[in-house]
Amino acid sequence: MGIKIGIPRALLYYDYFLFWSTFFEGLGAEIILSPKTNKEILNSGIKAAVEETCLPVKVFMGHVQSLASQKVDYLFIPRYVSVEPRRFLCPKFMGLPYMIKQLIPGIPPALNVDIDIRKHKGEVPEEMYRLGRVFTFNPWKIRLAYRLALENQESFKNRMLRGLQPEEIFFNRTDAKTTRTLKQNSTLRLGLIGHSYNLYDRYINMDIITKLQGMGAEIVTSKMFSDREINQGLKKLQKDIFWTFGKETIGSAYYLLENASVDGIILLVSFACGPDSLIMDLIERTYKRAERPFLTLVLDEHSAEVGVITRLEAFIEMLKWRKQKNESYIPAHGKSVDCPESPI
Ligand code: SF4
Structure with missing residues (x-):
């Protein structure tokens, strides 16, 4: 049986799950996904996080805790810094692995990877080889898994443009809409x-x-x-x-x-x-x-x-x-229609 990797169904799961699941499965790993967000997950995230944290990060923390009880070998908590030239992600993504480590003790070890396009050189970034070596020392296998992951990510983006939702694409629920x-x-x-x-x-x-x-x-x-x-x-x-x-x-x-x-x-x-x-x-x-x-x-x-x-x-x-009424402006803000000059 392959190494079990727990992936929290939160934050950038909705953007990159297909990429990561293709990569890990290509290396023989088994993916364990946390359940859909529910009250229990939200409450455990709220308890773990500091109060000022935004809701999506609290939800992520709840998913991490739900995976901790599922006997996974590793949790996957990437550190996203930059995914395109000259632009960055919000600092919460950059600090996520450290926040989780500090705030949620006793969880399985995390597989960390830095996604920082500024440092990614060559056809396969060194970071991906480093991550892939947890599963295999065969660089060709890592390279193949990475290429397939990129292809699937491209197809994911195209299908999103056609109006599908992420989980319909991840789990092949439908491809009928165009x-x-x-x-x-x-x-x-x-x-x-x-x-x-x-x-x-x-x-x-x-x-x-x-x-x-x-x-x-x-x-x-x-x-x-x-x-x-x-x-x-x-x-x-x-x-x-x-x-x-x-x-x-x-x-x-x-x-x-x-x-x-x-x-x-x-x-x-x-x-x-x-x-x-x-x-x-x-x-x-x-x-x-x-x-x-x-x-x-x-x-x-x-x-x-x-x-x-x-x-x-x-x-x-x-x-x-x-x-x-064919009105060009009946607002939920600003001027009223019946009395256009007076503020609501
Ligand atoms: S952009 Fe950052 S602060 Fe805003 S919701 Fe996302 S993770 Fe939270």
Whole structure:
């Protein structure tokens, strides 16, 4: 039996699981995935983390603890620094392995790898050989596993562009959809903007995609845009953004504003997220100036499902009314329609 590797179903699992599972399985390892996020996992993460930590990191800590009881040989806790030239990930990703080590004692040893594109040279980065040597001393096997992982990651990105969700792709649930939205024949089309772990972890976002679809909306998420489209959206900015996920968020929101016909956007933000507080403010200001509807939902462990449903319903109703009346601006903010000059 192969070495068992525990992968937490949180944070960048939603972006890179296919890459890592292909790599490890190519080296003969067995993947043990933590269960879907649930109340128990969230509570154990909250207990382990310091209070000011953002919700997604707390959730990650809960997943780590759930894997600790599953007899895995190693936990996989990569340290992401940079995945593209001249841009970085948020400091929480850089400090994640150290945070886990300090805050959660008694867990299986962690397999650490530094993902830092600035240091990756050659066809196969030395970091990948170092990681691969835990399983085999055969460099050809490591090289092959790495190449296959890259190929699968590319195919993952392409399928995301076509409107599939990460877990549908990871577990081959369906490949039938070919459009770029998550529902067709809807009365409204909405942009859902945020980090992958907020968009696709159904527990922490209270299954927002299903709820919106149930309310008759067709969804385009910020993960369904190509690099070219994101870069086109970014042209509105005077200065470059040096956070990779901030770039995706703002680029997709601006692209939607200029090029794609959505009736409004919903921004999904984590409470206590430093980068998001800046990025979302920029998006909100731009949408306000352009008189286009947006709704910001801040996710934290205290978010109540009833409150979220009420806000979504109100937003959807406002958009439908706006569409019916053919009004260009019936906002959830700013000026009122009946009395355009007076602030609400
Ligand atoms: S980008 Fe924000 S939500 Fe994500 S890990 Fe960093 S602080 Fe947390």
